[in-house]
Amino acid sequence: MFRPLSLLIINISKHNVASQIKYSTAILPRLSSEKYNIKRKSFGTINESDINHFRSILSENRVITDESDVLPYNIDWIKNCRGQSKVVLKPKTTDEVSEVLSYCNSKKLAVCPQGGNTGLVGGSVPVFDEIVLNFSLMNKVISLDDISGALVCEAGCVLENLDNYVRQHNLIMPLDLGAKGSCHIGGNVSTNAGGLRLLRYGNLHGSILGLEAVKADGTVIDCLRTLKKDNTGYHLKHLFIGSEGTLGVVTKVAVHCPAVSKAVSLGYFGVNTFEDVLQLYRNAKISLGEILSAFEMADNRAICSTVKNLKLTNPLEDYPFYVLIETSGCDEEHDSEKLNRFLSKEMESGHIIDGTVTSEPAKMRTIWNIRENIAEAGLHDGYVFKYDVSIPLNNYYDIVLLLRKKLEGKYTNIYGYGHIGDGNIHINVTVPEYSKEVCDMLEPYIFEQVAKLKGSISAEHGVGFRKPQFIHYSKDESALRLMKDLKHLMDPNGILNPYKVLPDV
Template sequence: MSKSLSMLFTLVNKSNILGQIRYYASSALPQLSSEKYGIKRKHFSPLQQEDINYFKSIFKEGQVLTEESEVLPFNIDWIKNCRGQSKLILKPKSTEEVSKILAYCNEKRLAVCPQGGNTGLVGGSVPVFDEIVVNLALMNKINTLDELSGALVCEAGCILETLDDYVRERGLIMPIDLGAKGSCHIGGNVSTNAGGLRLLRYGNLHGCVMGVEAVKADGTIIDCLRTLKKDNTGYHLKHLFIGSEGTLGVVTKVAISCPSLPKAVSLGFFGLKSFENVLQLYKSAKSSLGEILSAFEMADNCAIKSTVENLKIPNPISDYPFYVLVETHGSDENHDNEKLTRFLSKEMESGLIIDGTITSEPAKMKNIWHLRESIAGAGLLDGYVFKYDVSIPLTNYYDIVLSLRKKLGDKVRNVYGYGHIGDGNIHINVTVPQYSKEIYSLLEPYIFEQVAKLNGSISAEHGVGFRKPQFIHYSKDASALQLMRELKRTMDPNGILNPYKVLPDV
């Protein structure tokens, strides 16, 4: 194995997604994003040796990376779709150090790419050209936790799973849960307004984040780090940074509200014969399970089969056209199990559920969740995966998968859908042996046109990033885009923060 690929293996080995490890370890490097998508470099200053010398003068050893083998992993996103050309990685340890970096880069007109755990799917966390990567992995301190109110304050580089483990020991949980929780950073979660598996119960980050600290392009530190649930004093500035994907400022600290740890958690995994039955089951679950319903996930047969066949993860029930995963969070295990068991019995009698299993055992629940969470990584073993993350009204939720199968036919290996029924977010994967411009042209803008016809969103939880700026007009009208551009010019007049991302060129 080459030295560069060996480093990639080491990097992704921490992510808990087996598919990533195998894919990185066995595949060639992706094409440069600028060449693959025909992007022209903007008029930023080129990095000079004097710039590198400056950063080496203010940072300690290990915080400034310039060797090609060291820099390479930070230039590539985990699905190997995008690859940048950065020659400098900076790893600040404090907000003040982030401020120094941005102040210098703004003065010198050096472009910057903020980066967290680099688990995104739209190329937002890797450079396109030679932007300086500011990776926040060393900013991983937990500052405070108010166990009474549940307010957690931490640095942006904290890994989501680490935070969840920390608050669980104190009777709380993180309000967000993602398949990439073992490697994603809370700062990246906030910057992309990540959704996750339990948005149905705990809401999105716009509601969970109590405050942020962020650094503007000119190095100014913006302190909106409050831990109040109610603060009606003027503009809610924290929301400018939530979901802005590092284009308006770099989030350095987060205050987030953590719910109480549920005393009882149960999980049901069911097989169904049609998507119409999935929708009917969701309606029934909301009525029967009510306040304890925390997640309602759907995956079609091809999605589950990819994890079973590619990753050798066992399926606890037989082969069915559709699968539904129902999770409950409550305070009384006997009561909750009784409700879930009654729900299963009722819907098996009605014919909505063909087969199913219910468990409250942590090991069994972990295995079932692993089957669902590994879908994203499993597809990578089929070759190249075109991934889409959209929101669609529930009545039309699965139609786009059927439409794509008809449109693409035998030109692709597979088309499958899975996602969060509770918030209308479906993930669509199209697998092919290798990247194909022909397939790309058949998929885009077709998918986004179909979503727009239904008044859906072209991005539900993964952001716009590098992959979707030219399609954002399908979800935002001209007046909204103009206001976004005005905000960008006000907060980052030189455009150094995460260029080529979110906003399309005029």
């Protein structure tokens, strides 16, 4: 039966939890170069004269060289990758970024662009001694047209701050992520981030109206337009969207923000089988139509891990699968009628066993917290192998069952959760500590299984440092050759985010 949500669920800040996990122990992850047997490329080595030059461009307090201060910028938040950078630069303007890159290019000094450092594939931290170019101080909103919904801002703006800002003008950001309290919009664009609202608003690249980026040689590429329609030549902005800072560094972004929905409801349901999950999604698309804004799934182990490790409260009893369905519209009476009619039908058919529905913002937030904290909860169990793949829906959950069988006796937990609406499943494999044996059992096995189904080895988190050697499972040789040609054209010295995205061989 359905019931109002009455249980208290602790509201956990993504940023705070990540910070606590990241620095709760003095044990540092192994250096990425050693862990993955990577050899340093023939880049220049930074010296005191370089440091002094950067200080002349920026200022003393925006050139960080103290080892303890630099350390956090060398480690990704899931403690998988660790670089060896000696300096972090914090520009405030595009001109400063241009000067820094121009100098680095002339000296062949490698650079690692970094936003909120919330990525899961090591793309935002150095591998060796690359200079970290951190965008946290480029965090200004430049303009907002509340008629067209065009927001222009700097790359270092935190996603949640932008969402709060545009909501004051009855708009929302088209992107919603579990890491929204920490991630930067520039990083979101550079990885073409997906997230919870993709079912309603599509991939982020469809919402990017324009951008400004700086090439490796310091050239500023101005594609910062706010028009939805502009068919004048090549769509150059798409070169930078999803390129993870390897072709140029995004400094400003123009985003189309849709109108905020006046009527939003969230349902959280217990489901018996994955076949019921799929049937529920099929029926939701038909019955809810234009008001369906999110359809999320998590298996029992994923929810139990979150509830146990983060001391949350699950408002439902134990079920094999859980589904979150969000509706967003402009007519509360009309939308409520559609939703109730749909839920009554699905309860009668047995696709939904139990659930709760709410339209109160605070209660919706508590339910979303259970789903959004799954990624962080696994870190409490030790080391987590995280995979972000897209698979045809009929085979969506099969990979979880295959991995449990293949790794029997080798893991603490294996679970799957993600975005049914776009075929993106997140697979977490937890072990007490990093194991080369388990890693070899997982990779490339998991990518081979995805390739057999013509899926993608990276659905929304990018390729980064962890997946270049596996990119051929999703891109054929002709596509890879073109990508390498573009890289050589735009960054001939290869200084931008080396060791990321493209394989060396």
